[in-house]
Amino acid sequence: MDIEKKNPQLPLFIIKLEIKMKNQKKNGFIKTPxxxxGLDEITNGGFPKGRPILICGSAGCGKTLFATQFIVKGITDFNEPGVFMSFExxxxxxAQNVSSLGFDLNKLIAQDKLRIDHVRVERSEIEETGEYDLEGLFIRLGHAIDSIGAKRVVLDTIESxxxxxxxxxxxxxxxRRLFQWLRDKGVTTVITGERGENTLTRQGLEEYISDCVILLDFRVIDQIATRRLRIVKYRGSTHGTNEYPFLIDANGISVMPITSLKLDYKSATEIISTGLPPLDAFFQKGGYYRGGNILVTGSAGTAKTILSTYFALSxxxxxxxxxxxxxxxxxxQLVRNMQSIGINxxxxxxxxxxxxxxxRPTLQGLEMHxxxxxxxxxxxxxKTIIIDPISSLITIGSTSEVRAMLVRLMDIFKVNQINALFTSLTNPKQNEYSDPTVDAISSLADTWINLKNETKENERIRSLLIVKSRGMSHRNNECDFVINDKGIQLLPKNK
Amino acid sequence: MAKEEKWELRLYVAGQTPKSVLALKNITEYCNKYLKGKYSIEVIDLLKKPQLAEGDQIFAIPTLVRKVPVPIRKIIGDLSNEEKVLVGLNIVPLKN
Structure with a gap:
């Protein structure tokens, strides 16, 4: 009986729900930078607008800075005033702590774009008796939000x-009521939380925030500190799932997206000169493709830098x-050395x-570089980038890390149609084709030139070999060359 | 405790909620009982004056603040436990 009574309403209810879902799908949901x-590239557009976002991580991982940057950039770059409620x-x-990053909080406060409210909770001076609620906090926050028309809020960290x-x-x-209230107010809120032992936050705040949870991590590997970030959850949105390295430097936090690049970039057909006309002739089309990755390998003193300089010059x-x-x-030093062989x-x-x-490669971590x-x-x-030599970087990271970095680099260069030339120092005793660095990048390179330096009958013989050149045929034998005060002179075939 | 000492209390509320009304009733009762003639209670409704919440670091409602005598003391809740309030405000020293 009951079911029958309710049934006529059911289809209508379902239709309504469907329409609602369709509309949501059509509009997606709005994101805010x-x-x-770099983070917006991972999250496909930023934070969910008007919703709470949880940033968690252990002490010193950059939560407060992350939150501050969210507020400050919101004001300076996107004209969204913000309220920072600090419990610590x-x-x-x-203001002092972030001034080193060029954030002038006092100026923003004076401009009525920012409110900082420090909530001090001192157990020793508080007695509890009977029933109460946290309406005082709501009122404070509401007052701060309304007084400047804030669109962004930070609670750092409410677990205090x-x-x-x-x-x-x-x-x-x-x-729980506070988070719902913030949602209803339509402010985008970043909530920070200290990492717990088996939970994301000590007090399990993640139970209350289901929209977007980001985990920050700080660890030291091989004496080099690396900071990493992972999006644990982002309801209703696609996002990158990897751990992404991030950096805190003079410009605040930046995340390095491992480019979500698909292999669909355009390939240029334009040919550019190697910088050395006789070498151009070795390639069927008369040079490198624009936007290509060129790898120059060789042991010490085989003129890798000279060859790169030619390319730079062209x-x-x-x-x-x-x-x-x-x-x-x-x-x-580079200027002087090049002058000695007639290149200015x-x-x-x-x-x-x-x-x-x-x-120096060891000056900083790989990510920093x-x-x-x-x-x-x-x-x-x-339009052209030269990295001389890429093998130096291997001294500061594991091969897999270096490779990941190089892949990212090359992708970025490809997308921007930047010509890139990497030199790599190979160990002369080893087979140059199985060198770790070469191993890491040779497959990514479009063109690979190997330089050799041999001693035959008391004479040094330099030679050059094009190992590969994607998309065009090339000369297949080694070519000897000499370096004199006029630069590199390729010698006619005499073998 | 000097007899001429004046007690200045502040009760922070947010509208006429049952908890706030109860708190005011309770504290008035205790004061009449123990501090007759030497106390003042100022009721601050944060719905009307939200800007005052920050100054006394109010986050819970209702909150009773003892401004004078110093040091400042705070009691949050509807003040239903008489003994706790008296101890909290240091009106009566802890017995036993």
Missing amino acids: SGIS ETSKDL LFAGINNTGLLRAEI SCKRKERVLYFSFEESPD IEPYIKSNLLLIHAS LLVLLRLVNEFKP
């Missing part, structure tokens, strides 16, 4: 309340910018066509 560079640090401490209040049952219920002559990453020589790169440095960035590189690529917008 996180303000953390005072407003003054917070557990240290000050005995009635945890009530506290949990109130926190790019400069086309008025295309070159970014030269030198892991072994300083810019001055100084004018190009002066005219800002050539930028040489020199740093990658990030510096990416930043320079974004700022300088080079």
Whole structure:
């Protein structure tokens, strides 16, 4: 009887539900940029707008900074005012701590774009008797949000309340109510939580936040500290599932997306010169493809740097910018050394066509190198990049890490149609084709040139061999060459 | 405790909720009993003056704050436990 009574309503209810779901699907749901560079690429657009997001991790992993950047960038880049409710640090401490990252909180407060509310919960001065609720917190937060029209809120970290209040049952219920209230208010909220022993957060906040949970991690491998980030959960959205390295440096937090690149980039058919006209002739089409990855291998002193400089020069002559990453020589040294063989790169440095960035590989972790590189690529917008030598990086990371980094690099270069030349130092005693670095990248390279340096009858004989060149035929035998004060001179075939 | 000491209490509430009403009734009762003539209770409704919540670090409602005599003390809840309130406000020293 009952079922029959209700049945007529059922189809209508289902139809309504279906329409609702369809609309949701059509609109997707709105995302808001996180303000953390690189993160939006992993989350396909940022945080879920108007919903709570949980950021958890152990002490010192960058939660507060993450939250601060979310608020500050929200204000400066996306014009979304924000409220920072801090349960740990005072407003003054917070402002001081992030000032080194170029965040001027006091200025934003003065502009009425930011409110910082420090909630101090001191157990020793609080007595509990009878029933109460956390309406005071709601009112404070609501007042702060309304006074500046905030769109973003941070609660850092609400778990501190557990240290000050005995009635945890009530506290949990109130926190659940708070999250719902924030949702209803339509503010995007970042909630931080300290990592628990077997749970994501000590107080199990993840039970209350089901939309988006991000885990930060900080660990030391081989004495090099690496920070990693993983999206544990992102309801209703696709997201990258890997652990992504992230960095905290002078510009705040940046995440390195391992590019979600599919192998669908366009392949250029344009040919560019190797910088050495006789070498161009070795390739069927007269040079390298634009946007290709070129690998130059060889043992010490086989003229890898010289060959790269030729390539850099040819790019400069086309008025295309070159970014030269030198892991072994300083810019001055490179200029001097090239001058000795009749190559003058100084004018190009002066005219800002050539930028040489020199740093020691062990100066920083692999990710840091990658990030510096990416930043320079974004700022300088080079058409050609030279990394000399890529094998230096292997000293600071495991082969798999280096390989992962190189894959990322090459993908980025391909997408941006940047010509990339990597040199790699091989061990002369080893077979150059089974060298670890070569192993890591040779399959990714489009063109591979191997340089050799042999001693025959008391004479040094340099030779060059094109090992592979994707998409075009090439000369298949070794070519001897000499280096004199006019540069590299390829010798006619005489073998 | 000096006899001429004046007690300044503040009760933070958010509207006329049962808990708030009960708290006010309780504290008035205790004060009349133990501090007759030397106390003042200021009731602050945070719904009307939300900006006042930050100053006294209020997060729970109702909260009773003892401003004077110093040091500041806070009691959260509807103040239904008389002994706890008296101890919390240090009106009566802990017996036994």
